[in-house]
Amino acid sequence: MDILEKIDGLDARFHEVGLLITDPAVIADQARYVRLNREYHDLERVLKATAQYRQLRHNLEEARQILHTEQDPELREMARAELDELEPQLPAMEEQIKILLLPQDPEDGKNVVMEIRAGTGGDEASLFAGDLFRMYTKYFETHGFRHTVSSFSEGAVGGFKEIIFNVTGENVYGTLKYESGVHRVQRVPATETQGRIHTSAATVAVLPEADEFEVHINEGEIRWETFRSGGAGGQNVNKVESGVRLRYNWRNPNTGEVQEILIECTETRDQPKNKERALSRLRTQIYDREHQKYIDDIAARRKTMVSTGDRSAKIRTYNYPQGRITDHRIGYTVYNLQAFMDGDIQGVIDALQVAENAERLKAGE
Numbered sequence: 001m002d003i004l005e006k007i008d009g010l011d012a013r014f015h016e017v018g019l020l021i022t023d024p025a026v027i028a029d030q031a032r033y034v035r036l037n038r039e040y041h042d043l044e045r046v047l048k049a050t051a052q053y054r055q056l057r058h059n060l061e062e063a064r065q066i067l068h069t070e071q072d073p074e075l076r077e078m079a080r081a082e083l084d085e086l087e088p089q090l091p092a093m094e095e096q097i098k099i100l101l102l103p104q105d106p107e108d109g110k111n112v113v114m115e116i117r118a119g120t121g122g123d124e125a126s127l128f129a130g131d132l133f134r135m136y137t138k139y140f141e142t143h144g145f146r147h148t149v150s151s152f153s154e155g156a157v158g159g160f161k162e163i164i165f166n167v168t169g170e171n172v173y174g175t176l177k178y179e180s181g182v183h184r185v186q187r188v189p190a191t192e193t194q195g196r197i198h199t200s201a202a203t204v205a206v207l208p209e210a211d212e213f214e215v216h217i218n219e220g221e222i223r224w225e226t227f228r229s230g231g232a233g234g235q236n237v238n239k240v241e242s243g244v245r246l247r248y249n250w251r252n253p254n255t256g257e258v259q260e261i262l263i264e265c266t267e268t269r270d271q272p273k274n275k276e277r278a279l280s281r282l283r284t285q286i287y288d289r290e291h292q293k294y295i296d297d298i299a300a301r302r303k304t305m306v307s308t309g310d311r312s313a314k315i316r317t318y319n320y321p322q323g324r325i326t327d328h329r330i331g332y333t334v335y336n337l338q339a340f341m342d343g344d345i346q347g348v349i350d351a352l353q354v355a356e357n358a359e360r361l362k363a364g365e
Helices: 010-020 024-028 030-069 073-086 089-101 123-143 172-179 235-239 271-302 337-341 346-363
Strands: 112-118 146-154 160-168 181-187 198-208 223-227 243-251 258-265 314-319 324-327 332-334
Touching: 010 030, 024 030, 030 073, 030 089, 073 089, 089 346, 112 123, 112 172, 123 146, 123 160, 123 181, 123 198, 123 337, 146 258, 146 271, 160 172, 160 271, 172 198, 172 346, 198 271, 243 271, 258 271, 314 337, 324 337, 324 346, 332 346
Parallel strands: 181 314
Antiparallel strands: 112 160, 112 198, 146 160, 181 198, 223 243, 243 258, 314 324, 324 332
16 A cells, blocks of 8 residues: 555544544543644654655656656756665655554653662662663753752752652653663772672653643542752751652552552752652653553563563663673673763653564564
């Protein structure tokens, strides 16, 4: 089937959705409005790529026509050069449109809550968790993402036992979701006197941030506590109880089991703002738990290790003696560890996205 036949009717749907998202009744229904907005932007990307593809085919047809009908040698040579330049672009553009036509993960456009926790390895694991946090913040700086730290617990010799932060920007979850899992480091710790290489680990969780309308919370059942924040911030931090702690009993809709969710937020010196951000994290945690089965179902259907969402799986090794990074899901290995730890991680993200798209195309989704 011609690629253009696959997109037949998308123009009409694009204009229909464009009208719907200006309808006051649709705007009032936040869930529907957000869903249609995402569809509109997805269709916009497909149609933009399609317009470029049509123009490419038109230019190719013109060049072939000149080559077959024109007698002027100079014009024929120009047409041949244009064909040589444009023909290789056709398969790549068709592949791009096929990928754009794949069903998009509705979570991809969301902001995220990221959690980095030290795993096995004691103090060295905390130091590595700190290194990972620095790596991500450097990446955010170069890609226009913004981050704010919600809470953290420092390690005894530096780094973090745990750090939780929000990341906002364009297509944040779609970019960072591949980072969920166990990250392993192999290096000689600063405290090691014999020069032996130790293996430590830290876990990274990337959670799509839930919108208010996506999660039901009975706010009357939230138990709030306030406390004085620790750490840097001047005298105000110690004198004002700006830190907040919430406890909420969440009932698993599938099993009926009740679990307590505990969240602390010391992000700002303003207690109401900390309460608001703690509520946002609560929504995200509940949304994540309630949608985990959905995520697992997608992973099983796609049959790809890239998108399993399994946060207990070892996904990547950082080997300092060899200057090597290996992503175990796709066998991706590079020897630029220093640049990688300075935030140059786009290469592995691109490779993971390509691998997942290739498997989805092969599966005929």
